[in-house]
Amino acid sequence: MVTLAVLFDRLGPYHRARLRAAGKRMNVTAVELAGESAAYNWDPVQDAANVERVTLFEQADTTEISTTILDTALTKALAEHRPNTVAIPGWSSAGALSALRWCTTTSTPAVLMSATTAHDFTRHWWREWPKKRLVSLFDAALVGGMPHRDYLAQLGLSPRRVALGYDAVDNAHFRKGADLAREQAGRLREEYDLPERYVLASARFVPKKNLPRLIRAFARYRRAAPATAWDLVLLGDGAERPAVEAAIQEEGVAGSVHLPGFKQYDDLPVYYGLAEAFVHASTTEQWGLVVNEAMAAGLPVLVSDRCGCAPDLVTEGENGFTFDPYDADALAALLETVAHGAADRRAMGRESRKQIAQWGPERFARGLEEAVESAHSQPPTSASFLDDLLMKALAHR
Numbered sequence: 001m002v003t004l005a006v007l008f009d010r011l012g013p014y015h016r017a018r019l020r021a022a023g024k025r026m027n028v029t030a031v032e033l034a035g036e037s038a039a040y041n042w043d044p045v046q047d048a049a050n051v052e053r054v055t056l057f058e059q060a061d062t063t064e065i066s067t068t069i070l071d072t073a074l075t076k077a078l079a080e081h082r083p084n085t086v087a088i089p090g091w092s093s094a095g096a097l098s099a100l101r102w103c104t105t106t107s108t109p110a111v112l113m114s115a116t117t118a119h120d121f122t123r124h125w126w127r128e129w130p131k132k133r134l135v136s137l138f139d140a141a142l143v144g145g146m147p148h149r150d151y152l153a154q155l156g157l158s159p160r161r162v163a164l165g166y167d168a169v170d171n172a173h174f175r176k177g178a179d180l181a182r183e184q185a186g187r188l189r190e191e192y193d194l195p196e197r198y199v200l201a202s203a204r205f206v207p208k209k210n211l212p213r214l215i216r217a218f219a220r221y222r223r224a225a226p227a228t229a230w231d232l233v234l235l236g237d238g239a240e241r242p243a244v245e246a247a248i249q250e251e252g253v254a255g256s257v258h259l260p261g262f263k264q265y266d267d268l269p270v271y272y273g274l275a276e277a278f279v280h281a282s283t284t285e286q287w288g289l290v291v292n293e294a295m296a297a298g299l300p301v302l303v304s305d306r307c308g309c310a311p312d313l314v315t316e317g318e319n320g321f322t323f324d325p326y327d328a329d330a331l332a333a334l335l336e337t338v339a340h341g342a343a344d345r346r347a348m349g350r351e352s353r354k355q356i357a358q359w360g361p362e363r364f365a366r367g368l369e370e371a372v373e374s375a376h377s378q379p380p381t382s383a384s385f386l387d388d389l390l391m392k393a394l395a396h397r
Helices: 013-023 067-081 094-106 125-135 146-154 171-183 185-191 211-224 241-251 265-273 289-296 328-340 345-359 361-375 385-395
Strands: 003-008 027-034 052-057 085-089 110-114 140-143 162-164 198-202 231-235 257-261 277-280 301-304 320-323
Touching: 003 013, 003 067, 003 094, 003 361, 013 027, 013 361, 027 067, 052 067, 067 094, 085 094, 085 361, 094 110, 094 385, 110 146, 110 361, 125 385, 140 146, 140 361, 146 162, 162 361, 171 185, 171 265, 171 289, 171 345, 185 265, 198 211, 198 265, 198 289, 198 328, 211 231, 211 241, 211 328, 231 265, 241 257, 265 289, 277 289, 277 328, 289 301, 289 345, 301 328, 320 328
Parallel strands: 003 027, 003 085, 027 052, 085 110, 110 140, 140 162, 198 231, 198 277, 231 257, 277 301, 301 320
Antiparallel strands: none
């Protein structure tokens, strides 16, 4: 019988939906390293009914915990629960490296969970070599989609040992919530202070989200558009907010760009449900779960071609369009096409829902089960003395 420990830094709504689906197929323990996160300020999530949950540090962020203390607590937790498989998010964090060392030391199969692609950053051989060593210590993997599987193949992991479906959200939450919002559109538009027609974006306000350029593209669309031009609603917050506000003022679109701030999970379907379309303009993005959310809500999506989800989720002209995130004119033209051109937004929204239905929590659970079975189909990987030193050194860097 499979007894699986699944690690995450901090459990959020997406993790709960995935774990709930996985718990229907396997005996799952969720190991949450910390109960707080400065990067993702979600409200605490309830436990999944069919999954045991262990939180190592309830009142801390992983960035505040020393590597030694984290390693001691995680090693103890794994030893106490003694899973026969461990699913580990990535290969670079102290928690991931600690779990991988425990697996190689105890001959426990390790499943890598990854949303990294070859195009996330400029790759250099002196950084890729240690990654290849680390990836070779995993017995199987669960990744987001095709670009992520291809990157692991470049790092030496056979595609036959890599399952797809890691990056999933609770589709039903966004589908049902968006439909309910549309039924109460008049009341909710007033309650949430939303414009009559708008394109939605949702992102942390950090440089890679490319928000000032998105605003410039939106401003160009507004200048060329008819009187019925849409507004832009931009959810989120972060260190780049002053740059975002400056771009709004410079482009003269203060009256048509709305910044409601960071919104919790239960509020999100309203913003999706009352929107006309969704745009995500990141210059680099491992996946882009907000695209999943928008598609589940039934929206056409405009997605940067640097987003890891684009090859798997966006079918050009059917449920949306991709674009070069550095080309503001191209994005402005796409906004014009979707808002006022020949695009059939309702048909595109239906296609979004049809496509994302194949990438929900059940896909995550099936993929994770497939990866676990693959990991158990061969002898567990062991680490050499050099590999062990590498893991220790990287954990303390």
